[in-house]
Amino acid sequence: MGRIHIGSESGPKTAITVKNANKSYGTVLALRDVDLDVEAGTIMALLGPNGAGKTTLVRVLTTLTRPDSGELTVGGYDVTRNPAAVRTVIGLAGQSAAIDETLTGRENLVMVGRLYHLDKxxxxxxxxxxxxxxxxxxxxxxVAKTYSGGMRRRLDLAASLVGEPDILFLDEPTTGLDPRSRLDLWETIQGLVNSGVTVLLTTQYLEEADYLADRIAVIDDGQIIAEGTPDELKSMVGGDVLELRVSDRSQTDAAVTALSGIGSGDIQGDQETGRITVPVSDGTAFVAQVIRELDRKDIQISDFNLRRPSLDEVFLTLTGKSTPDNESNDENPKKSRFSRKRNS
Amino acid sequence: MDSFKWIISDTIVMTKRGLLRYVRLPELLVFSTIQPVMFMLLFAYVFGGAIDTPGLNYIDYLVPGILAQTIIFGSTVTGVGLAQDLSKGMTDRFHSLPMARSALLAGRTISDMIRNFWTLMLMLVVGLLIGFRFQDGFFHAAEAILLILLLGLAFSWISASIGLAVKDPETVQVAGFIWLFPLVFASSVFVPVETMPDFLKAFAQNSPVTLTVDAVRALSLGGDLKVDIWPVLAWLGGIIAIFSTISVRLYMRRT
Structure with missing residues (x-):
């Protein structure tokens, strides 16, 4: 069976196409009418909480699981009709580092190479x-047993590259890594794409998707609920979040009043903790202003930071509900401080 | 034809992987070398004097039995290894490669057979040192060893089915081991079954372990002992046919 080229010779090629993909495990619908295209040579991030269907989509695309229905192609090959061909063009690094601990790092890679049918x-x-x-x-x-977590991940990623794949699947590649190793891995992934590899990665962190991906697909409950560039997504969600804590919790309301008008959305104050969040489109521009206003009212602060919206906040904006992991806490005022008008 | 070549190649790669485990994991090496030898010496010199084996000296009686016991207990490693592969994502990696899927199961069972052969040779050397002798010629000795390897293969497939069904390596370790105790001890491995109470005797006389050990004993020692090979082959062939089918099914279902 020959490879089907999609798109014209000069135009962008699609490395992965997913049309109307469905997959259920018993009564659980893991994928519901999923549509997704990934252009060759780009990074697509699948962003979603645990149990959203990220791993199922990766498993279906890497031929580990058969979809119930839908048209899915990887590298031009149909995943159900021609899985053997798909396996020749992909590399997979799953959630747990799939390396043989009793073999050395080198032996692990040589073994995988031999199984790609390379000569010795x-x-x-x-x-x-x-x-x-x-x-x-x-x-x-x-032997890989002696490796640190970061080394295992690197070896695992190396193993997924032995076959020089056109398309690389990374399922939560940085989960469990320390910040330094995570940054190293991000640079490595970026380097791979520069050499022409297409990457589909899953993550729970907006920060990671933002840093790495050309496009982000947000997945929830088996459905893609938003898809676009990181900028498009962030503009849907709002920009950064300024988070601060007043030293004297009784001043929370006074601080919220003092800051009104600053930023790009509703300012939330939590009396119990003295924590205040200020949504801002461009965080750094507002930092000085916030400090000045609070200083003028003589309000002391004990904690101050500027951060990206969390996955929880993205979800809240896109779906109007918290991430499934946090659903049971919806009544909790600590969570509701993240709430923001959907039309803001 | 090309794909057949790759099935062989993949199986060799996976067999090598399986064998390296035994070299690298000290606990497995102990399990498959030192422990069996200790068992043999223990039974030969501690319990042996108290066990009456009419017409045979106990070392001659013991060695065929203890070879079978060692190989049966060692078979649990097959299931544990497969469960470890499943739980650590190794199986997913292999399944995403353009390799023959059958090579994973085949490589595991073949490397376990090679490990069994090595253990058998080691134990036979120790057996020879403490006085055991094959008494019925080279060919019968070779048949005896082949029969034990076949026994090992049969129990490896049972173990593989347990490993693939249970999935959790620690549980597989227990689930794969516990039922082997009554099967191995209520047999002619260490003592003649004639001394057992009637209900146990009925079980022991017909168990595949007793039948295999009796056949191996007859092939090793000759003399008045009769080799009753067909029931053994029927049992072991049946076990291999059934449990390799179950294993392959379980393995495919998980993909």
Whole structure:
């Protein structure tokens, strides 16, 4: 079966197409009428909470699970009709680092290379190249059991690249990593895309999707509820969030009043904790103003930070409800401080 | 033809992976070498004197039995290894590769057979040192060893089914082991079944373990012992046919 080229020779090619994909496990609908296109040479981030269907979509696209219905192609090959061909063009790094702890780093990579049906010499030279690229050369001769979490992830990612895939699937690649290792991994992923690889990654962190992805698809309850560039998504959600805490909780209301008019949305104050959140379109421009206003009213603050909206806030805006993990806490005032008018 | 070549190649790669585990994991190496040897010496010198084996000295009686016991207990490793692969995402990685899917199961069982062969050789050396001798010629000795390997293969497939069904490695360790105790001890492995109470004797006389051990004993020692090979082959062939089918089904269902 030949490869089907989508799009004209000069125009952008689609590496992954998903049309009307459905998948259920018993009575649970894991995917509902999912549509998604990923352009070749770009990074698509699937953003969603636990249980949203991210992993199911990855499993269906990597031929680990059969979809119930829908047209899905990867690299031009149909995932149900020609899964064997799909496997020749993809690499997968799943949620847990899939490495054999009893083998050395090098042996792990050579084994995967042999299973990609590379000859021995090629498998060995690729293993050496990848160990070098992922700064594992020194550890290459040690059994993977002795590796740190970051090293395991790097080895796992290296293993997914042994076959020089056109399309790479990364399921929550940075979960469980320390901030330094996470940043390193982000740079590595970026480097891969620069060399022409298409990446579909899943994440629970807007920050990660924002940093890495060309486009973000927000998935909830098996459905894609929003899709666009990070900027488009953020403008739907609003910009950053200024978060501060007043030293004297009784001054919470006074502080909210003092700050009214600043920022791009409703300012929320929580009497119980003294925490105040100010949605701002461009955070840095408002920092000085906020400090000045509070100083003028003689309100002391104990904590101050500027951050991206959390997944929870994105969800709240897009769906009007909290992420499924937090649903039971909806009545909790601590959560409701994130609330924001949907039309703001 | 090309795909057949790759099935062989993939199976060899997976077999090598399985064998490296035994070299790298000290606990597995102990489990498959030192522990069986200790068991053999323990039974030969501690319990042996108290066990009456009419017409045979106990070392000759013991060695065929303890080879079978070792190989049966060792088979639990197959299921634990498969469950570990499932729980750690290894199986997902393999399934996303353009490899033959059958190679995962085949590689695991073949490497366990090779490990069994190594354990058998080691135990036979120790057996020879403490006085065991094959007494019915080279070919019968070779048949005896092949029969034990076949027994190991049969129990490996049972273990594989347990591993794929239960999935959690720690649970597989227990679930795969516990039922083997009555099966192995209520058999002719260590003692003649004639001394057992009637209900147990009926069970023991017909168990595949007793039938296999009796056949191996007859092949090893010759003399008056009669080799009753067909019931053994029927049992082991049946177990392999049924449990390899179950394993493949369970394995495919999970994909």
């Amino acid at each position: 010499a090629t498998a060995k030279s690729r293993a050496a190249k990848l160990l070098d690229q992922f700064e594992l050369t020194d550890a290459g001769g040690r």
